Structures are given as structure tokens and as C-alpha cells.
Amino acid sequence: MNNRVSRREFGRLAAAGASLAVLGGMMTPAQAQTRLRLIWWGNPDRDRRTNEVVDLYVKQNADVAIDPETYAWNDYWPKLATQAAGRNLPDVIQMDYRYIFEYARRGQLADLTPFVGKSIDLSDFDPNQLASGKVDGKLYGISMGANSMSYVYKPAQLEQLGLSVPDATKWTIDDYVAMGKEVKGKLPEGLYFSENMAYREPSLETWVRQRGKALYTADGKLGYDLEDLTDYFAFWFQMQEDGLTPPADLQSQAIATGKMEDTMMVTGHALFDFVHSNQLVAIQKLVPEELAITMIPNQKDGKPGQYLKPSMLISMAATAADPEAAAKLMGFFVTDESANDVLLIERGVTGDASIRERILPKLSETEQKIVAYLDVVGTHIGELPPPPPKNAGELDRALQPAWESISFKKADVETAAKDYYEKAKVALERA
């Protein structure tokens, strides 16, 4: 009996609930006709800025609702690939130069050319930075800012040790080594001259570019010779053996996590470390002393090793349900003044000249250093290298165990270099 009553009651309640839901749906018709999904990788600072821009946009465009998603770099690409497999990519995607060709050539990204000059105004945009988003003549991504590789150090610490960093554009690897040898005896235990950068792909890339080569050729093969790699490993191994860089097991701590908190600079084990220029802001937050950045020293009579890289691009999924709305949001990120007042140069220095002028005085001291640095680098750079081929990410990661087999003396330099080189060739050919 009791049972029956409650069942009837339940039915009534359910009906009431359903009609309420319908009413509720009808009562808010104007809002959120379009839902856009936006995804990016980053750090807490970037998340805060990006969410703030999203709020700004929604305030100005009441008919749009935005679902933001954010992940750390390592989790981002598995997530994105899985969503692509499910034909469920977010509408607006933060892209990387390494992946834009893969995604574009596999039909996952939308060509942005139809929106340029309409919802995306690129009239003030640096054509070189724009070129980095082009694949096969179509525009698949817009640079959200440029950066370049750099060495980071603490000026006060070097001064105290009686060292001065030479002109960024002129100093050589010989200067670097000489400086290390000079200072070695004065360093307390556990502090080394430089982090050992052998395992970092950008470091290898700079090395081969200084020799007029590249990591990859335009047709997706290795762009350097075995000899270049052997020399490279030999150089860094000598640095380790001379005690200028930390011993292998200490250095491996930074290699394993790949996190900024674990770098030799932040953990206080090295005078010099490697960062991408836009990361200066983040690493400065982790180090109490003031930091500065300079260019990577060149080889003797070397060519310019560095280049201006789009630190990230903004792209649209080919599956975007409302491309016009997605393009409008992208345009907001790239060229809107109020949006860029919030974003500043956290993602890199913008390619839009008028935005750049506008935000320059708003930058902190550290951020201004980055802009000044890129101005210097801009005069001493080579061309943007061809985009990395498929499986390039695998080679990037394989560099770490290859280097560690040398640093832990599991293999000699020649053997390890040859092994890596051969495996790299196989990996590039493999599906």
C-alpha cells in the first residue's frame, strides 16, 4: 500500500520536475546559443590569464558560452589525440609548431584563410610569425607569441664570482668553457658551472644549426650527420668529466621530471641553465635572486643557431560546429586590446605590432627583459627550420636515454651517438 502511494507520488514528482526543466529551458533562451570549447596547455599563471580573457569575451558576447579545458604539456597531447580519434576535438585549440603539420595534414584543423580580414584581423601582424602557421599554403594556426632559446643566469652571483657575461651575440663555446674552468675552483660543493644540456633537443638543434645544418630536412629526414651528434655528445661529456656540469645522477633529477622546479638552476646546482625566453617569467618566480638571459654561445665561426619560434599557435578544429564563432574568439585572443592587456607576453611576444606597442609599458621588469632579448636575438637568427616530421617527438624523448647511457658510462660517446642516429633513422621511416 505504502509502496503504491509512493510510486504515484514519484510519478507526479517526475512530471513536475520534467515540466520545470522544460520551463527552465524556455526561460533562458537568449543566453548561450553557441557553446565553444577551448583547450590549452600551460601553468597556473597562464590558466588565470586565459580564464580572465574567456570571462571578458563572454561578457561582451552574451550569446556565447565557453567551456575551457587545460592540461600540463605532458598530458595535453595524449588527451588531444584521444579527442581527435573520437572526432571530439575542442573548437579552439592551442597548437604547437611540432604538431601543427601532423594535425593539419591529417585533416584535423580548419583552414583559417577565409576568416582573415573578417573575424581575424591580421593587418598589423608580422609576416614572418604568420608564416609559421602555414601548412601547404594554407593558414592552420596563428602564432600567439614568439620566443627563442636562451641561457639563464643570476647576474649578481656571477659578479660576486668575478665573472662577466660577454656580448650575447658574440660569445663562443670556447668562452663558455674558459669561464667555467676559471670559476670551477671557487664554487662551493654541489654547485656547478652549468647544467648539462646534452639531453635537450633545442640544445642539439642550436648546435647543428650553428654548423649550417638542421635537425630535419624539409622532406622529413635527419638533417645532420652522425659526426655532428658525436661531437655534440663528446662536448657535453667532457663538460661532465671536467666537473663543469653536475654528475649524472644529480643531473638526471632534472631530466626525469622535466619540470622547471627540478632544473639545476632552481635547485641551486648550476650557474647557467637553459630556458625558452618566455619561461623567464615562470622561472623567475621560483628563484629569489634576479635572473637574466643571454644567447646560446656559438661555435667558432658558426652560423646563427637560434631562431624565433612561435611558442604556441591558436588553431581551429576542422570539426568545429560554428566556425564563424570560433574564429571570432580566436581573433579576440590574437588582436583584441583588452584581451592582450591580460595576456601580455605570457605566451611569448605577440606578432601584432600595434598590440606590442600597447602592452610594452604595462610589462614588468622581467617581461621587458624578454622583449629586449628577442630584439637582440632578432638580429642574429637564422631561418625558421622546416617543421619536425612525424615521429619527431619520439626522437626528442629518445635523446634522454641516449645521453644518460653516456653520462652514466653505460656506453661510450661514439657507440651511443651511432646507436641514437641509427634508431632515429628507423623511427622516422616507421609508421
Add this chain to the structure above:
Amino acid sequence: MATTATGEIGAGGRPVAAASNLSARMARSWRRNGAGYLFLTPWLIGFFGLTLGPTLASLYLSFTDYDLLTPPRWAGLKNYEYAFFQDERLRHALWVTFQYVIWAVPLKLAVALALAMALDRSVRGVGLYRAAFYLPSLLGASVAIALLWRLIFGADGLVNHLLFVILGIKGPGWVTHPDYALWTLIALAVWQFGSPMIIFLAGLRQIPQDLYEAASMDGAGPPRQFFRITLPLLAPVIFFNLVFQTIEAFKAFTQAFIVSGGKGGPVDSTLFYSLYLYIEAFENFRMGYASALAWLLLVIIGVFTAIAFLTSRYWVYYEDEGR
């Protein structure tokens, strides 16, 4: 209620056709068990939709080239051929995994058994101790503990500080040195002895106390009692734990993933099979190849379990067998 249905058919005394008999039986069983199945639906949906479906899909994918971004392309046996004949890194991953299984499982069981015996007595507060010893297992598989492990065994970690303060030795970075990294993971596994310990405790409770009394009457000391009574009577439980822990060890992933930053380093020294599988699937985007690896792992685990079962007749003694 259910008996009335039976009664009606039986009481009529008519020759009942097999089919209607069957349907009646089904109706009866549905009446009896229907609610049960109804309550099981969430699980059944989960099993068919989330377990069986993807499992079969991965079998299909293991015969394809699939990079997630483009639809899978049929590749025949290519993935398996590569795994068997060409993939050196896979061979290395297998070797690392075997080492891990061979050390971690027996050590873990030994520790679990030792502690179970120590806790198998009625001291005041023994329940508290049992809970305390089980705690690492609750925490152990978590990301936080793996991260903590990094800090404890890192070059600047707690272990090295203690070594330096107490013995004046400068220790290496245990998790970051290829000669020791795997051992820190084995230690982490052994530390998570909780669930086999609980099972051992239950097993120890099953052993009749009069056997021990009789043995001590006959002058058997504790070691002899252990080898002659405890071990043989515990054999089924040991067997169960062995099979279970071996399977778990082959599947080990989280610890290596976190401790090595997802890379299996240094120098691939902690590259567990499942970690390599993950890297191939989600970092190198070879979902087809990774699916093949998953099926190979299933076969490998199956073989080891089969070996355990086949040899068990020689060392596992079941009391009710009356041998």
C-alpha cells in the same frame, strides 16, 4: 510464491512439451532472479560497454596502423612481427619487467607472511597494528606516494641526508641512477605488503591450533613447526597470493610512471612493459602497435599463471583433498 508456478504445471499431470517447460523454467528463474539481474544492470552495462567492447576493439586495432588522428588501416601481422623480431626496446622492457616480478613478488610475500605471523596473536591493540601495517597498501598505489618516493630517494633526498649524517657516506641519487632506480621501485612494491598480509592472516587463522600443540608436545621447535605445519597448510593461500601478485607485478605502471616522470628512465632502467605500452600508445601515437603489445602481455601473464597452476599440484596441499 515461486512454488505455485511449479505446482500448477505439475498438478495438471499433462505431458508438458519441452519448449513450454523451458519457458516456464525461464519465467520461474526470472521471477526468482530478475530483481538480481536488474540490480546488476549498471555493472553489466559497464562490463559490456566499458570492458568487453574496448577489449575486442583493441584486438582488432592490434592488426592495424592507427595513429589516433587518422582512421586505422589494416596492417595484418605487421605489429606482431615488429614486436617479435625487431623491437629491441620491447625486449629491454620485458627484461626490466621480469627482474621486477622475480624480485618484488617473493620479497613482498615474504614480508607479508612474516608480518602476518607477527600480528597473528591476541595482544592488546593488535587490530590497530594490523590497520597501521595495512596503511601503506592503501597509500602505496597513489601518485602522492610515488612522488614522495622521488623525494626520499632523490640525490638531495631524505635517505642520502640520513646516510650522510649517520654514516658520513655521500649516497647516489637512488631513483635517478640506472643501477639503483629499479630497486627503489622494488622496495616500493615490497612496502605495499598489506593485501597479501591480510589474506595470510586469514589463512593462519584457519590452521587448527591443536596441530601446534601436538607438535610442541613431540618436541618440535618453532622453525620446525613453521616448515612442517604453517607452510604446508598455508600453501593454498600462498598460491593464491603468488598468482595474484605476479599478475599485479606484470601490470605495474603507476609507480614507474611517476617516479621516472613517465619516461622509464634513467637509461630505460625502469621501463616497465606497461609503461612502454603507454608510451607507444599515447606519446608515439602507435595505438595499433600498443594494442598488439597489450595482447602479448595478456598472453605472457597467461603463460606464467598457467605455469603456477601446473606446478601447484606438486606443492599446494589442500586439506580436504585427503591425500
